[in-house]
Amino acid sequence: MSSAICEDTIVAIATAIVPQQGSIGIVRLSGARSLPIAQALFVTKASWLSHHVLYGHIVHPHTGETLDEVLVLFMKGPRSYTKEDVIEFHCHGGIIPVQQVLQLCLDLGARLANPGEFTMRAFLNGRLDLTQAESVAELVGARSSLASKMALAGLEGKLSRPIESIRSICLDILAEVESRIDFEDDLPPLDEQQIKDQLAQALLVVKQILSTAQQGELLRQGLKVAILGRPNVGKSSLLNAWSRSDRAIVTDLPGTTRDIVESHLVVGGIPVEVLDTAGIRETIDQVERLGVIRSQQAAQKADLVLFTIDAQSGWTNEDESIYRQIKKFPLILVINKIDIACPNYQIGLPVVSKIVKTAAAKQEGIEDLERAILDYIELDSLTANNLEIAINQRQSASLTSAQIALEQVQKTIQNQLPLDFWTIDLRIAISALGEITGEEVSEALLERIFSRFCIGK
């Protein structure tokens, strides 16, 4: 498979291209024809030494027109990202110079790279295993410093190492068992206790790694939080105080917010998308009514609702009726305007597991709110910062299959079933673990994984 895929030389723009922005734009080539293609369009007085920066000009091979002044980096394989010959053209930024260089490379026989194809080649040529390749995409897409730290740990092999070591233990056990099946009379009996211990140890590590899946999911997907409540309780003020901005319009007129206002924050390392919504009430105003419908939809899509009430007026019939509609969602009750709370503001409050008091107009209570959210997702920032790795859904699914298979081997031993039975589940575990690092992986799965990458990576 690898040779068929890697035969041609690929090219792509490797940096984001925005008109009038970005001082440098990079076009990257990888493959056997990288060097001749580059030599046909780049004129330099320097000699083509690998891992040196060359200064020169892009000159159209047919018209002789100078198109850009560039720096070129030549990395001869295997000392390159893909282990193939790689050339990077560091052009002037914007869109025209990089597109001209890209077009020339295509005219000279390179093929436009598919999303993630450079990293796929790095994987197929053995430079990265599959978890490391996935970490590359995660690093590029990280939305918080914690997510980027996890991705870097994955890239450094902090996930693949324990997985490979468990797989290697399983392969050793399988070899032991199979040799007893084939040459039972010539070998000493199996050390059953040792195998039981090895399996127990492997399962312990598998479970530890699996326990990072929820955090991994949160780090990647983030959390969607909707601020809901009746008009004028201070929802937009809360969004503004939290995001330290004046993103949402605040007035003392009920019905100010008409549409969803979004803000992106990071709480304890988790990316959080906060939605400020239109205050919910019966209204004949057509625009406001549409806003109210959107508020209700936001509640359905959110992972968590911040149901906000006004401490000055206390619990009202309107609050009660909104609460009845949204109590099925996970929610935190936010009692805002605590600075001007009426003496009886607690009367009638529903029993909810989390209550936070804020004075959004004075930027007070935001830390408590963040703590309540981290409590809700059972992750305080300390734990988050101690996390070493965080697996993704694909890795979690394969690891779960490995766990089930290893537990099955334990039962098989427990029930003293014949050795043939041991090998069946050991093989399933080995294959599931191999799927994670990419030692046993189908072409279709690879395509699915790499299609999520951006072009040029």
Ligand SMILES: Nc1nc2c(ncn2[C@@H]2O[C@H](COP(=O)(O)OP(=O)(O)OP(=O)(O)O)[C@@H](O)[C@H]2O)c(=O)[nH]1
């Ligand atoms: N004293 C006090 N006033 C606040 C507080 N939070 C908001 N307010 C005031 O309450 C009024 C309404 O605030 P908004 O943030 O617009 O309320 P809202 O819930 O977004 O209102 P709608 O968009 O109409 O649903 C404004 O005059 C705010 O200044 C607070 O904590 N304390």
Ligand SMILES: [Mg+2]
């Ligand atoms: Mg508002």
